[in-house]
Amino acid sequence: MIFKKLFRPKYQDPKPQVRISAIASLSADIPEQKSILHELAFNDEDVNVSLAALNKLNSFVLWYKMAEIAKNERIAKRAQQVVENTLFSDDESIMALDEKRAFVFECKNNKLLERLLKQTWVQKEPELVLHILAILNKPQLALPILLSSNDDTLQSALLVYADNESSLLKVIKKTSSQTIKKQAQDKLAKIQFSKTQHIEVEKGTRLVLSRLMALKDQRDYRKLVDIRAELDEKFSQFSAQFDCLSSDKRDEFNTKYTDLSSKLAILDAELAPLHHAEQHKRELMISVTQVTADTQALLVWLSDMLSGDISAVTLAQTEQAQTEIQNRTVRIEALLQETKDVGLFSAQKELEALRDALLKRQHTYNHLPAFQDALKQASALIVDFTAHALPVQVSDIESAKPLLHQMKGQWRALREPYQDSWPKALDIQFSTLQRTWQDTLKTLSSGVAQDINRFRSKAKAVDALIEQGKYKAAMGLFTKVSKWFYALPEVEQSRNARVFAQSSDKIEEIKSLQAYIALPRKPALLDEVNALITANISVSLRSSQVKDMRSRWSSLGVLNTPEDDAINAQFDVLIEQAFAPCREHFEKQQQKRVDNLAQKQTLLNDISTLAEQDIADDAVVKKVQQIQQKWQAIGDIDFTLKTELNNEYRDALAPFKKRIENYFNDNAALKLGLIKQAHDLSYTDDILNAVEQAKTLQEKWKQIGPVQRKQENPLWNQFREANDLVFAKRKEHNQQQKSVHTEQANVAHALFSDMQQSVKSAKTVSELDDAIAKQGEFDSLLTSLPNVQSASLRKQLLALLDEREAKLEALKYRAKQQSFDELFSILKRWETPEIPQDIEALPNHWQQSFKGQNESGMPRHKLTLMLELLCDVPSPESDETLRKEVQLQLMADKLQQGVEYDKSVLLKQWIQHGPVAQREQILLQRTQRCFIQ
Incomplete structure (x- = not known):
């Protein structure tokens, strides 16, 4: 045991610090050492050791896997941080773009994908964006990307997520791509149309049915057929959209259409014969037109033949002409009968006229020698007519009229039998001579008539003047009337002698009374003049009275006596004294006019100076307005110079007025253009865009210069009304949007x-x-x-989703635990080889486990230990040694072969061993602890 501890590798040392220092000596490039690092990273119980091993491996894949599976919060947080730093870094040396792209396609972490979606490099790849959106299933994330992207392909693909009016309006307003804007507008139009489709279909269908019903009164067969075909087509188009209508509406429309079609078919049968008859008439009229054109061409040919030398017309040409005339006549006769049968009276008259013209030409060709003789006589008549001299005096009128009448009668007698064949040249010659004589006679006659009318009207004027007491004017006019009377022809003098005598007698009577009237009045008028000399009155009134007195003195006439001459001289002296204050006043006015003339000359010089300056149009407008105001403020000048000076002033201002007129017209044209644009905006459906454009137009209006004063207000009112329509539509649109929202x-x-x-x-x-x-x-x-x-x-939705997610996890866990409870309850009762009947309540994969055979070869004891290791459930002390062996085997399989065991698979293998014997009940309890806490 001591030797075992002595020769144990450092990475297996119980102390974490020793294991961490051992990690520094391991290399991830050596397979055996890489396996050790894997084991330490994922299975070491110390957090620092795991992090040190992960840092040594330095693998993004391992960090990401650890972020997904780590139970320790510190490790999970560190792994998540490394993953995010790697993915969100712009440094490709950390992780290449291709690797990031591949990771995104494999990633299943929705929160991470949602953050990656906001990355610039992701949004540059439409395929990647669409892949992420498909996984996230959050359409609301697509719109911001669509609005911020400049890639038409990506925008077009993301447009599918903009499935409501609000989002589409945002796209239309914010996108700079005309293609995407057009697609959004089309999609918006479809959405809007879908809302009103049933209304439009119903409205359109009723309109079609109404028009079909109105066709019952149609009596024009061609219109009936054409309009019915058009309406049938429209009904077919609307019927294809009947799915949006209720079944009752569809049945109603189809029934009405069938009924109307039947009635129109009956009407078609009634009108068809009438239409065909009218068609026959039209075809007959075409034939009449063709025959008319053909006949007129023949008449021209016949006329051309006779317009030349008739003696050169051969017998063959005469026979050909008669044959052609006969053929045309036969055709015309046949058409006359047909037009008579169908009642084409106007065509019948036209054909009869053509037939008569042909018969007249035939008459000419049948009497060709007589026609030649008539032409010779006509030529001689023209020569004779030309030889007679035109009348030149009023006295020649009476002799000229019978001669003209005689010539016209002789010409008519020669021409009448051959009217249609008569040469135009001869007609023109005679007509010219006749018109010359007629014009001359008319001129002479009108001159005499004017003189007579003038005499009579002025004689009446003399009488009127006498009645009004204007004797002097009457005597002056009578002098002219006398000259006009004696200038009249003798015949007219005799006719108007009585009128002249009456006026003459009245004038003589006036002359005899003139001296009697003037004698008492002149001294009285002198007294008035003396009073006026000392009178204190205004200049205008004095001038008016002087003028009146002169007129009254003049009306008393001149008697040519010494007494009358003396009093006339006295009047001249006194009236001049009375007028003296007026003359002085007028001289002062004349001086003012001279000063005004100088001021106007100065303004003309200013205009000349202005012409030499290069200034803008708006400045020219102001300058010219100032000059015009000054010119109008200056008083009168000498009337003899006024017209000339005003003309000079107008000529000097003319170029500026033309320039100002062009400037005003250009401004008016620009404003009219803005008015038209504003009117057009009121018809657009994109009201928000229309409002923005209207504001732009208002700014442009402010920048345009003035127009003529009489145009300014009307143009502004039109522009304002057009803008008011746009803003009214926006208000209405906003109200509608508010209601919709x-x-x-x-x-x-x-x-x-x-x-x-x-x-x-x-x-x-x-x-x-x-x-x-x-x-x-x-x-x-x-x-x-x-x-x-x-x-x-x-x-609120996010909170609800979190609540639902938590409840979902709890339900899934509860369902899973319940499923395991049922499973282990059945296993406890499974003691015989017979498969339990109640496994049907279990999921299908667990049912298959009861029916399958264990092919892994691992006993239940080992499977139980493996489950306890995977679930981190302690084993009995008696199994400690075997547990370590199993643990080493699991690590070896994972590091060397990449095998990772799943506890569900191990449980299936455990069940596949068959019935649970009494001695295995303890193993079942241990296994149950791995699944049911």
Whole structure:
């Protein structure tokens, strides 16, 4: 015993410190020493020894295994720390990326995988991310990765986890990839459509049925067929989606469709004959059109033949023309009968006109010599007409009209029998001559008429002036009327002599009374002028009265007597004295106008200076507005210069106004563009994005310059109304979202209460599984809720899951213990080779153990010791030596062959030995202690 202790290796020394120092001398590269290190790491009872051995082995796999199986808290914590430091380190010298990737694919630790999922290198590999998510079965972890990733492939794969409107809206708002945004929008549209699909299908189907019902009143066969085919197709499309409707609705729609189809089929049978008759009419009209075109082409050919030298037309050409005319006439006659049968009266008239034209041409070709003679006479008539001189005086009108009438009658007599064949050239020559004569006569006649009308109207004006007491104006106008009267032709003078005589008599009467009227009035008017000279009145009133007095003096006329000449001279002197204050005032006004002119010239110089400066458009607007305000503030100038100066001012400002106009127009165009964009935003379904864009448009609006004043407010009102629509939709959307979130929150609370109640009342594993069967639905509801609403529920869910996990472990342990209780109860009663009947209550693998044969060869005693070693259950002192041998064998098998024994397998082998004899009851009790505490 002493020698055994003396030659014992240091790594087997009872003192932990000796074993730790021995570990430093061992090498993990030598297989035998590596086995020793394995044994010390996993089976040494001292924590420090195990940690020293693990550090010496320096194997990530061993650390991870120890983290999984270690019973000692310190070892487990240290192993977990090493594993995490290795996996979460960016240094590839510690552990290569490929090794990490392989580990992730093999790892079953959900908590570790969940932490690894947040690593950057993991999120760069879509396959790895999807693998982890599939194991964790936590869809809520996918969305943050989706939103933070820039990999389209990964985002597209993770998009399957975004299965509600809230998460999809986040994706659409935050992702920069147009491809992913499009996929999210499509998926969102499908989700939204699925909510309203039954409404849309029902609405669309009813619309189709309504339109089919309206077709019963349709009398256009072509429309009936086309629209019915279109509606049948649409009904087929909607019927393919009838699964979303109730059976009653499906039966209702199918019944209505069948009934309407039957009625439309009857209507189709009624309208088809009418349609075919109309089709026949259309085809007949096509034939009429073709015959018309063909006949018109023939008429052109016949006309061209006759438009040249008729003497050159041969007999063969004449016969061919008559044959063609006959053929066309026969075709037209046949069509006339058909159009008459179907009642196409307009086509019938058209064909009759063509037939008449052909018959006229046939008449010409049948009388070709007479036609040639008529053409010669027509040419001679044109020569004769040309030889007559055009009328040039009013007196020539009476002789020219009979000549023109005679020429027109002779031409009509020659042309009438051959109207359609008459050469256009001859017609044009005669028409030109006729129009020239007619225009000349019209011109001469209109001149005389104008003179007569002028004379009569002005003679009436003379009478009107006399009646109004305006004698001087009447005498002046009568002088002109006299000249116009004597300029009229003698015939017209005789016709209007009475009117002229009446006006002349009235004028003579006025002249005789003029001296009588003027004598008493002029002295009285002189007294008024004297009073005005000393009157204290305003300049404007004085000027007005001077003007009035001059007018009244002038109306009294001039008598051409010495007394009248003297009083006229006196009036001129006095009226000038009365006007003197006005003249002085007007001179001052003239000086002001000169000053105003200088100021305006200065502004024109400022405009010229401004033209030489390079300034921005908005600055030009301000400058021009200032110049315009100054120009308007300056008073009047000399009226003789006003127009010229204003034109110069307008010309000087014109380039600036054009530039400002273009500037305003550009700004208006930009604002109209923003208005259109704002209007378009009101029609988009992505209201949140639309609001953001509306805010951007408002900022752009502020940056755009002004427009014309009359446009500014209307444009702003339009832009504001367009934005109000967008924000109103956002408000409505927010209300809807709030309602939806409230409803979803209520559903989530109810769902959580159900799960909570189910977990508390669950008494079996299956009931616990059923209790959280709706967790996926609950997670989906939480994902769709705002964070404020979902945080509390998520916290409660985690607590409930922990409670369920604890209860599940307790139930599994209880079930396992109960199963072992039943198993060992049966083993205690199993004394005969016959298999007990009550093993049917045991799990199937235990039942098979009763029926199987032990092939391992190990006796029950050794199996019992192995179970006690594996379960760390003490053995009787009598088995101490055998227990150590078995322990060494277990270690050797594990280190050399990698064999690890499972206590369930050993128990099956124990049972396979058969009935438990009386002497083995003690072994059964020892075995039972390994499974039932």
